Amino acid sequence: MLVAAMNPCPCGYLSDPTHPCSCTPISIHRYRSRISGPLLDRIDIHIEVPAVKYRDLADRGEAEGSAAIARRVERSRELQLERYKGTKIHCNAQMTPRFIKKYCELDATGNRMLELVTDRLGFSARTYTRILKVARTIADLDGSNAIHELHIAEAIQYRSLDRKTS
Numbered sequence: 001m002l003v004a005a006m007n008p009c010p011c012g013y014l015s016d017p018t019h020p021c022s023c024t025p026i027s028i029h030r031y032r033s034r035i036s037g038p039l040l041d042r043i044d045i046h047i048e049v050p051a052v053k054y055r056d057l058a059d060r061g062e063a064e065g066s067a068a069i070a071r072r073v074e075r076s077r078e079l080q081l082e083r084y085k086g087t088k089i090h091c092n093a094q095m096t097p098r099f100i101k102k103y104c105e106l107d108a109t110g111n112r113m114l115e116l117v118t119d120r121l122g123f124s125a126r127t128y129t130r131i132l133k134v135a136r137t138i139a140d141l142d143g144s145n146a147i148h149e150l151h152i153a154e155a156i157q158y159r160s161l162d163r164k165t166s
Contacts, residue, residue: 006035008048016051032161041126044093044134045158076140092136097129104132110149117156127162131155 008014009023135155139147
């Protein structure tokens with residue numbers, strides 16, 4: 001497993017609501033292009049994590065607790081172990097093209113959404129398969145046998161570095 005972090009731009013303040021970004025679009029593009037496309041293709045999930053305000057950190061409101069999240073993850077892992085029983089695959093991330101075809105079938109709306117986004121953003125074949133694998137995992141966490149449009153939409157949201165910079 002690889003976990004990595006980077007600033008959104010050279011100054012670090014792109015999209016920060018309290019600090020203005022001093023970078024030009026060209027400098028942001030140059031900064032982000034230092035990471036090669038083939039490397040980004042091999043990272044399943046990349047998201048922007050904004051600064052969190054104290055009010056949000058200190059909020060004691062109702063949220064899904066860690067124990068509940070852990071149970072959902074464990075159920076998802078059990079589903080995957082059962083799905084791939086008798087194979088050398090143990091989780092969705094290890095799926096080969098044959099298993100992707102078998103376990104990542106999309107309904108018409110999900111298929112249209114993924115086609116539109118893939119064409120518009122110019123996703124590579126590798127990115128396309130990463131989205132399908134992540135969507136399968138999201139569906140598993142949701143307790144769904146089928147991958148629905150909302151699972152595809154969420155998986156696409158986890159590919160923020162594939163989107164064009166403004």
